[in-house]
Amino acid sequence: MRRAFLKRVADMIRNEADTVFLTVDIGMWAIRDVLAEFPDRCMNVGIYEDGMFSIAAGMASRGLAPTIFGIQPYLIERTLEQIKMDLAYQKLGVNVVGTGAAVDYSKYGYSHYCAEDVQLIKMLPGCEFVAPGTAKQFLQLFNASYRNGSPTFFRVSDHPNMRYDPDVRFGKAEVMKTGSRATVLAVSVMLDAVMEACADEDVTVLYYTTLEPFDREMLAENCPSGKLLIVEPEYEGSLLHDVHKALPGRALRVEHVAFPREIFRNYGTYDEKMRHYGLVSSNISAKLRALRD
Secondary structure (H helix, E strand, C coil), X not given: CHHHHHHHHHHHHHHCCXXXXXXXXXXXXHHHHHHHHCXXXXXXXXXXXXXXXXXXXXXXXXXXEEEEEEEHHHHHCCCHHHHHHHHHCCCCCCEEEEECCXXXXXXHCHHHCECCHHHHHHCCCCCEEEXXXXXXXXXXXXXXXXXXXXXXXXXXXXXXXXXXXXXCCCCCCEEEECCXXXXXXXXXXXXXXXXXXXXXXXXXXXXXCEEECCCHHHHHHCCCCCEEXXXXXXXXXCCHHHHXXXXXXXXXXXXXXXXXXXXXXXXXXXXXHHHHCCCCHHHHHHHHHHHHC
């Protein structure tokens, strides 16, 4: 996903004169030619995330289309006040692309983890949050939204889905299969694991890559049983408010496969962490059986 994003940025800077790219000491080598060729619109500002947001907001207020890039915890947690005041309050269209979501940077410890990103951004009215599952989907979602005038956050991962790569639409969920006994919400990079777990199950699978705005209508149309399993690669409950808003007045039974709301103090590889916290197909199957029966 990261390579697809940086290639798209290079094309954008070369072909769209009102676009700007800012980064904080990451990704420079991949687009070094563009940095050298367009120093007025493509620059590394150093380790200065909060200032980068304010710079990008100022550029957007003058009619430019900025895209900024960094590591997810520093882009969102370190700069939350700038996001609130410079982007959301001012209603400025800045594209924020973050790598290292959740535990992607598994070897670097808690300072590099960000499982709370979805909840933080969804709490700021007017901000959008996109979590593609593949490089192709990143391009589809970015191209559909990067000029829509809203602060839009793109969560890119180094661990994409490898088997399933459906076309996706900004602001819409995709129906991967239909069934009657439960509805499973597969979010972003969890689609492969969900489809493996649900292969022989009489369930509906909805695939979400736009988390804000959340496609409530699609869920309302595809939840006949009132039983839901939310499989999300972020903190548990990040989408629960939207689920209840989509299904008002209905008795619901909801289960989760997600990261628990705790500080991650353990160590290991990405795969080891995903297994430890149960974000794998075997746990999805177990949760689904308990929900369905």
